[in-house]
Amino acid sequence: MAVVLIRACILYVIITFSLRLMGKRQLGELQPSELVVTILISNIASVPVEDSSMPMLMGVVPILTLVCLDVIMSGIMLKFPKFRRLMIGSPRVIMSEGVIMQKEMKRLRYTVDDLVEAMREEQIFDITQVYYAIVETTGKIHFLKKKDYQSAEKADVSCGGSSDDPPAVIIRDGKEDPEQMKFMGLGMGWLHEQLRQQQLSISDVFLMTADKNGQNTIIRRQRGL
Amino acid sequence: MNRLILSIVLLAAMAAGCFYSVYLTTQRTDELSGLIDQVEQAHSDGDDKSALEYAEQLHSSWDSILHYSILVNDLGHAMEITSCIAEIASFAEEGDDELYAACDRAQAQLELFREMQTPTLWKIL
Numbered sequence: 001m002a003v004v005l006i007r008a009c010i011l012y013v014i015i016t017f018s019l020r021l022m023g024k025r026q027l028g029e030l031q032p033s034e035l036v037v038t039i040l041i042s043n044i045a046s047v048p049v050e051d052s053s054m055p056m057l058m059g060v061v062p063i064l065t066l067v068c069l070d071v072i073m074s075g076i077m078l079k080f081p082k083f084r085r086l087m088i089g090s091p092r093v094i095m096s097e098g099v100i101m102q103k104e105m106k107r108l109r110y111t112v113d114d115l116v117e118a119m120r121e122e123q124i125f126d127i128t129q130v131y132y133a134i135v136e137t138t139g140k141i142h143f144l145k146k147k148d149y150q151s152a153e154k155a156d157v158s159c160g161g162s163s164d165d166p167p168a169v170i171i172r173d174g175k176e177d178p179e180q181m182k183f184m185g186l187g188m189g190w191l192h193e194q195l196r197q198q199q200l201s202i203s204d205v206f207l208m209t210a211d212k213n214g215q216n217t218i219i220r221r222q223r224g225l
Numbered sequence: 226m227n228r229l230i231l232s233i234v235l236l237a238a239m240a241a242g243c244f245y246s247v248y249l250t251t252q253r254t255d256e257l258s259g260l261i262d263q264v265e266q267a268h269s270d271g272d273d274k275s276a277l278e279y280a281e282q283l284h285s286s287w288d289s290i291l292h293y294s295i296l297v298n299d300l301g302h303a304m305e306i307t308s309c310i311a312e313i314a315s316f317a318e319e320g321d322d323e324l325y326a327a328c329d330r331a332q333a334q335l336e337l338f339r340e341m342q343t344p345t346l347w348k349i350l
Contacts, residue, residue, distance in 0.1 A: 002246070002343075003344045003348050005243045065236065069236070071228055
């Protein structure tokens with residue numbers, strides 16, 4: 001059993017290192033250590049399931065070992081930023097102020113096609129619109145458009161909404177939610193007043209949402225369902 | 226932080242359990258080897274009654290080890306040893322000289338079993 005424990009530890013280090021060495025392109029969305037744990041767990045878990053002569057602990061011990069190592073590693077990474085950079089790298093800028101950093105792209109082994117494809121995923125079809133492009137540690141590219149091409153936000157057009165908070169569900173399927181009402185700062189008196197105006201009782205309401213300003217939407221319950 | 230502490234505790238507990246299983250296997254297989262030697266000695270001395278007693282003791286000791294079989298990473302091998310020990314008891318009962326061969330087989334299997342549980346460099350690699 002100790003052999004399994006030691007092998008699991010060694011495999012963890014080797015595969016993490018190998019994936020780190022492979023670079024960001026192969027990683028996709030996961031961090032290197034997360035990917036290692038995901039791959040290994042899926043394989044290890046199947047072995048004792050397939051081989052009934054093998055004790056269940058033969059699968060459980062390495063899986064728990066990997067998960068514990070992953071949590072311990074993330075704890076160490078939290079404490080030591082240098083270790084974190086060593087293990088998962090750091091974000092890299094591949095376009096700065098509209099200029100493609102070709103050397104950096106070559107170093108990361110990103111092609112122009114990769115860049116253009118990532119742009120299209122972000123609904124950007126013209127490279128001249130991009131101000132910054134950053135490759136995250138997960139391998140995903142994020143873009144910042146030039147100011148002229150950014151979408152206008154409410155603050156830009158001085159258009160205030162009713163409330164910054166999204167509306168909450170305060171009646172669902174004929175039952176009020178006192179916790180949500182308290183959170184939104186609305187009382188039962190306000191609720192009954194709103195329902196009275198619409199000549200409804202709580203049991204007549206299928207869904208009611210309201211924001212902190214009291215703006216609400218009511219969907220009536222259909223009868224006979 | 227709780228998760229981190231839990232992970233450290235869990236890993237330490239697993240490591241302790243794994244290395245305890247190595248210790249337990251080594252200790253128990255040493256005891257069994259001693260019993261096999263005693264069966265062989267009693268048989269060669271012509272004391273078949275003692276040989277049978279030792280063989281039965283060997284059988285029950287091995288059964289108690291099998292209770293820890295979840296800590297063993299080679300159950301197939303453990304079954305082989307069970308078969309060898311059953312042969313020893315049978316030959317001891319009959320007073321058959323085949324007992325020597327059965328004892329040698331059991332010793333070899335026990336040695337291998339102990340080796341398989343010990344985390345040596347060649348096995349890890």
